[in-house]
Amino acid sequence: MVSDAEQAPVFAKPVTLREVAVAAGVSVATASKALNGQGRMTAETRERIRETARLLGFRPNSLAQSLLRRRSFTVGLLTNDTYGRFSLPLMAGVSDALVDKGVSVFLCNVEDDTRLGQLHVEAMLDKRVDGIIATGKRIDRHLPVDLSNLRVPVVYAFTRPDPGAVGLVSDDAGGARLAVEHFLRLGRRRIAHVSGPPGFGVVHERADAYRAVLQENNLPIGEPLLGQWSEAWGHEAVAKLFGGMGERPDAVFCGNDQIARGVIDALRERGIRVPDDVGVIGFDNWEIVAEATRPPLTSIDMNLESLGREAGLALLSLVDGRPAAPGIRKLPCRLVVRQSCGSPPE
Template sequence: MPHLSWSSGPAVVLQWSCGARAGVVQGSCRGRPARRRGVSGSWRGTWEVRRGGPPWCVAKREALGQVARVRKLGKRLPSRYPTAFQAVNSLFPRCYSGFVVARTAYRVGARQPLKESGGNVGKLERHATIADVAALAGVSVGTASKALNGRGSLREETRMRVREAARQLSFEANAGARSLHSGRTYTVGMITTDTIGRFSIPVLMGAEDALGAGEMSVFLCDGRDDPIREQYYVKTLLSRRVDGMIVTGRRTEARAPIGANLPVPVVYAFISSADPGDCSVVPDEAGGARKAVEHLLAVGRTRIAHVTGPEHHNSARVRAAAAAERLAEDGLSLVAPPLFGGWSEVWGRQAVGILLAGRSEFDAVFCGSDQIARGVCDALRAAGRRVPQDVALIGFDNWDVMTEACQPPLTSIDLDLEGLGRSAAEMLLAAINGSPSPGRHAHPCRLVVRESTTMPLP
């Protein structure tokens, strides 16, 4: 029968003795703590003795019984053993049949009496360390670190044993220690000027996916188009020693860099930096416009009108120019000059009135945004034009709020903002690791076909 006893010497430790050498032995143990140092009460629980790799003894967490009072354990330990738990791991690492998981047997530094419930027995106040994991797995600290971080040429058996030990101890890597060891904080700052979040939230989601895979955390800061606020956030993020920054917004226009000679890499996502030496990841809007025109041509439409946003917006100009260029490649042209206006349904309805008043014959409308396209669709229906039978309709952005509300559902060009965010984060990680990618990088858009350009099946 296994036996558990307490000892109060230079170090408060648990001594474990058991004669089993193989197989599994289960039984009840009774131990009466010494009445010194304010410790009293009794403990009873169920224990296992196992063999597997280096065998170890595991105290089951579903311990039964009670502890009347546990107070200030581990206070008078030798300096080389800061806690009773480390003393156990260091002084009693093995018995004939295994290893002691001491944290399941008592609590260190408790200042309040434990409840008379098995649920509180065996919980440790401090977190397990990499040294605890290494001791339980029977390996060195360096080997445990390599196994948990996926580094080094270790045997799979060793790696799995270390991970199992970490799971048993509920081990979580200490971010502070990791930072001191690597010189990095594994944090990234993200500054946005898109208060509504229409574009920045999908970019953030994609970036977080990529950064999370690299075990990075993100600080999100809303600059609200205020240069003073933005510079405050830049200084705050630098004071937190972030490893890098991502800057995003709601327009693709080039903007001034957030700072000169910053000590960390910066990647601009969706928006771009006016400095060609900076790394910017932007949607390939010209490529998206070409895909829209190619789709309309593929469904047999050749008389195409274009309705888009304000002419002073870079996106509106780029999309209009790319659409005209793609038509010219087939010897075609827009039925009328591009109609520039607002990014709204109201402008879409007004634009249809302009097209009909100009008596321009058109069988398709390519819109610079989904909001414009929905207004165009409503106006065409009011004018007795059917979509897509009489006029095929395609939008831009693939905003589900608009594409699903449109009747029929709207074909659109998707900016793939989450993919763009992932690409930006991957480039930032590469820059942090010493491989920057300066310049402007175009992220491809994709076509999403719905019923506004294709006839429904009979």
């Protein structure tokens, strides 16, 4: 027939355990046991069944297994971070941690839409997910959907957990400490802090840590400058810090990499050299920004991928019935040194 080539592809039907059993001349029960290493039979029988299964390309139907075991080996991942700067590494971490255990991840983008969130949660519950990971773009905000009385365990990663639930977030205070202490080691003494809007919880956490470290070292504490998360605000902050008559900072710790970028650009425009005159550290370690600044930006990395990994593992242990301590667990940040701070003094 000429038209054969134009036909839609025919999709082969998967081979079932029953077919394997028939081909090997045993019952399905025996076949199942042979493949799972259960039951008793001669080594010869077991091997024959296995060989038959291999030859036929048998793969057990997960749906049937899940139905029986009451365990689907799937989890749901809820996020409202469309932009993805934070949630993508996190999602990759979750997926990586789980794929090796045979667990697949449902991606649910809920935006900030309650209806969409409800829809996704119901779809997942209907599909009998073993658990749910909730993640967001802000540590201090809830997702637009209530996960408090679900019939599966929930882990919160990088978003605000419900009371009594398990939550994993980055240790922002620790990260800020890392930055300021790095400056101190390099001999910087007049350290300023430029951060985002005061409406964000992390802004205060980081600012408090900044103040604490300076106080511990009996150094002058400049009032943190709070504004936006943007480059433009970085420019503006430089004008405030370096435009006056007073003593000028020799280091600026920024609330994110975009601010830091604005700061570095503004400093260059004023003829102030980075890192020679002023050191700059950012936050987030958003490589595309950190590597494009001149000089490349030293920054704090929140280890989001490993946060995702930990969240995946935490959920799995909840699913397996091992209770996890409720409350928020903070995971350490990491300092990534590039060239915006200079070398330690001899």
